Amino acid sequence: MQPTLADILAAARVITGVADHTPLVPSPFLTAHTGHEVLLKLENIQPIGAFKLRGALNAVAALDGAQGVTCCSTGNHGRGVAYAAQQRGLRAVICMSNLVPEAKVNGIKALGAEVRICGSSQDEALAEAQRLVAEEGLTEISPFDDPHVIAGQGTIGLELLAARPDLRTLLIPLSGGGLAAGVALAARRISPDIRIIGLTMDRGAAMHDSLKAGHPVEVVERASLADSLGGGIGMDNKLSFAMCRDLLDDVILVSEAEIYHAMQALYYEDRIVAEGACVVGIAALLNGKVALDGPAATIITGRNMDMDMHARIMAGQDVTLGDLHLPGQVYKGTS
Numbered sequence: 001m002q003p004t005l006a007d008i009l010a011a012a013r014v015i016t017g018v019a020d021h022t023p024l025v026p027s028p029f030l031t032a033h034t035g036h037e038v039l040l041k042l043e044n045i046q047p048i049g050a051f052k053l054r055g056a057l058n059a060v061a062a063l064d065g066a067q068g069v070t071c072c073s074t075g076n077h078g079r080g081v082a083y084a085a086q087q088r089g090l091r092a093v094i095c096m097s098n099l100v101p102e103a104k105v106n107g108i109k110a111l112g113a114e115v116r117i118c119g120s121s122q123d124e125a126l127a128e129a130q131r132l133v134a135e136e137g138l139t140e141i142s143p144f145d146d147p148h149v150i151a152g153q154g155t156i157g158l159e160l161l162a163a164r165p166d167l168r169t170l171l172i173p174l175s176g177g178g179l180a181a182g183v184a185l186a187a188r189r190i191s192p193d194i195r196i197i198g199l200t201m202d203r204g205a206a207m208h209d210s211l212k213a214g215h216p217v218e219v220v221e222r223a224s225l226a227d228s229l230g231g232g233i234g235m236d237n238k239l240s241f242a243m244c245r246d247l248l249d250d251v252i253l254v255s256e257a258e259i260y261h262a263m264q265a266l267y268y269e270d271r272i273v274a275e276g277a278c279v280v281g282i283a284a285l286l287n288g289k290v291a292l293d294g295p296a297a298t299i300i301t302g303r304n305m306d307m308d309m310h311a312r313i314m315a316g317q318d319v320t321l322g323d324l325h326l327p328g329q330v331y332k333g334t335s
């Protein structure tokens with residue numbers, strides 16, 4: 001069953017005091033660049049460094065008598081589930097591929113969760129989570145295709161529109177679509193005319209390709225600076241595909257070079273340390289891929305990146321990540 005606005009309002013009560021009301025701050029730089037007010041929703045300052053705590057808290061709170069929880073994750077959902085499980089004294093086993101950066105793995109272990117590294121794709125990690133459900137009686141919490149997770153992420157939409165009912169455009173980083181589905185559901189119900197755009201990298205854009213095909217399709221998972229946006233949407237997707245299809249106005253792709261530059265811009269102009277996944281909206285604005293017609297907001301979704309990699313990019317050095325080779329580029333402003 002698809003979640004409703006009432007479910008998002010209920011989720012807002014569940015997460016109160018732990019994962020709610022992150023600041024919505026202006027970006028003077030993007031405002032000057034686009035000629036319209038651009039606001040940043042700072043989910044990077046959540047207790048786990050990413051918005052996924054909202055959905056994970058809401059999903060774990062809905063469990064009744066679970067023996068423990070498991071999930072597949074590109075890192076941040078696993079950290080949210082680990083945090084929520086630790087609060088409840090539940091066992092948590094987080095399954096991830098070897099594409100997940102070390103910094104994310106360590107953050108999860110620090111919360112007392114067990115970590116399983118399985119193969120080089122989200123599909124392999126999911127297979128392990130499903131084995132744990134069958135053989136060890138754990139409960140799986142999908143990173144994006146779960147009504148409680150979607151409702152939890154949707155609380156960002158409530159907060160955005162409560163703070164700024166005049167927002168005209170939302171730019172939402174998009175992977176499995178739990179974030180976009182939840183935020184778009186809340187935003188559309190409150191402000192029917194708002195324009196909602198999903199953004200993702202052009203290497204392995206599962207939701208983009210699926211929406212184009214009209215049904216979930218498999219993509220080859222590839223290394224990306226936006227590692228949190230990797231992975232498929234599940235061939236048996238139940239909720240997030242249909243919600244993104246029905247609620248998003250558009251999905252726009254950005255390149256790795258555009259992500260590299262947007263990370264530098266966010267750091268040098270707005271002085272924010274954030275993952276590649278967060279800057280896809282900023283990359284689209286800086287490269288003229290989205291035109292604004294009034295106040296806009298994007299979500300700075302997380303900060304759990306490998307800081308050596310961050311330092312390399314800020315210094316304008318070359319980057320090699322799996323089969324991805326990006327030539328360095330020293331930041332010189334955006335004009």
Ligand SMILES: *Cc1c(COP(=O)(O)O)cnc(C)c1O
Nearest residue numbers: 076175176177178179228301302
């Ligand atoms: C999970 C994640 C996203 C994308 O969320 P989906 O619900 O999978 O679309 C974006 N940014 C970060 C940092 C994430 O961890």
